Amino acid sequence: MSYAEYVITGWVVTGASLGAYWLWIVRRTKRAEASWQPPREASGE
Amino acid sequence: MTGSASTGDRLLKPRVAMVLGWLTLVAVVVLALFGLWGAPPDEIQGDAQRLMYLHVPAAWVAYLAFAVTAISSALWLWRRTRSDVWDRVAGSSAELGVLFTALTLVLGALWGKPIWGVWWAWDARLVTTAVLFFLYLGYLALRRIPAAPETRAKRCAIAALIAFVDVPIVHFSVTWWRTLHQDGTVFNEELSAQIHGVMAFTLWFGVLAFTMVYLYLLDRRYRLMVLDEEREEREVAIAIEERVSADPNAPVTPTAPAGASR
Numbered sequence: 001m002s003y004a005e006y007v008i009t010g011w012v013v014t015g016a017s018l019g020a021y022w023l024w025i026v027r028r029t030k031r032a033e034a035s036w037q038p039p040r041e042a043s044g045e
Numbered sequence: 046m047t048g049s050a051s052t053g054d055r056l057l058k059p060r061v062a063m064v065l066g067w068l069t070l071v072a073v074v075v076l077a078l079f080g081l082w083g084a085p086p087d088e089i090q091g092d093a094q095r096l097m098y099l100h101v102p103a104a105w106v107a108y109l110a111f112a113v114t115a116i117s118s119a120l121w122l123w124r125r126t127r128s129d130v131w132d133r134v135a136g137s138s139a140e141l142g143v144l145f146t147a148l149t150l151v152l153g154a155l156w157g158k159p160i161w162g163v164w165w166a167w168d169a170r171l172v173t174t175a176v177l178f179f180l181y182l183g184y185l186a187l188r189r190i191p192a193a194p195e196t197r198a199k200r201c202a203i204a205a206l207i208a209f210v211d212v213p214i215v216h217f218s219v220t221w222w223r224t225l226h227q228d229g230t231v232f233n234e235e236l237s238a239q240i241h242g243v244m245a246f247t248l249w250f251g252v253l254a255f256t257m258v259y260l261y262l263l264d265r266r267y268r269l270m271v272l273d274e275e276r277e278e279r280e281v282a283i284a285i286e287e288r289v290s291a292d293p294n295a296p297v298t299p300t301a302p303a304g305a306s307r
Binding site: 017 | 090091147151156258265268273275
């Protein structure tokens with residue numbers, strides 16, 4: 001591998017890791033927000 | 046300790062988080078432009094030195110993340126400042142610290158192979174950094190062990206403070222022991238060739254950009270943790286409700302959720 005190939009690999013690995021982590025958070029957050037319902041008031045039934 | 050979570054719980058206001066997100070994206074793009082093209086190749090290391098514009102900022106953010114985890118843990122342990130917020134910040138920051146430590150190790154290996162000739166060496170800096178990675182990996186595992194929230198927060202806070210002892214050991218390892226890893230460079234007055242010009246700017250800009258990435262992701266991860274806690278509380282409430290409706294005389298112990306997904 002040339003120096004440039006090590007460099008490109010490093011930048012790609014960094015970008016992919018941070019991007020994947022961000023995407024994981026965003027997808028889980030959206031899923032959680034979509035399933036969110038306001039808590040029901042105690043009806044005393 | 047539970048019950049304080051609500052959907053509006055965030056570290057940053059949504060508008061501030063959005064602006065930070067866009068600024069972070071711009072900063073990362075600018076860093077890539079300078080790191081890959083703007084900064085000149087090193088006289089000795091050539092283009093391989095361009096990995097330092099990621100490796101050094103990643104190591105800095107790892108230190109920062111673990112420091113935030115330690116401070117938040119201490120604030121949780123101190124009764125006067127005890128709050129769920131500190132436990133969540135500690136957990137979110139530790140996760141980011143592990144991610145950035147892993148990046149530090151991988152980027153260091155990618156730089157080490159062409160420059161040192163090896164991917165890995167049993168060097169004090171490398172070994173203590175790997176130990177740091179596994180210590181906080183253990184911390185994250187500890188957070189996932191089912192327990193009452195207060196019990197979990199307490200043992201995790203203590204573990205975080207113990208693990209943080211390794212951070213200064215990592216930092217000073219290059220001065221305490223003879224290492225293959227180079228000594229401090231940026232502030233080292235003994236070096237004849239200090240980093241300067243576009244190379245210095247790119248390095249410092251990398252530190253800034255990575256710090257922004259950290260702050261943005263910390264806010265997002267914190268938000269997700271709040272939502273996870275709410276979901277667990279809802280599931281427990283529903284389970285209790287179903288149990289009571291099935292048998293009104295059944296004993297109900299409103300045990301707090303285990304928090305296994307945090």
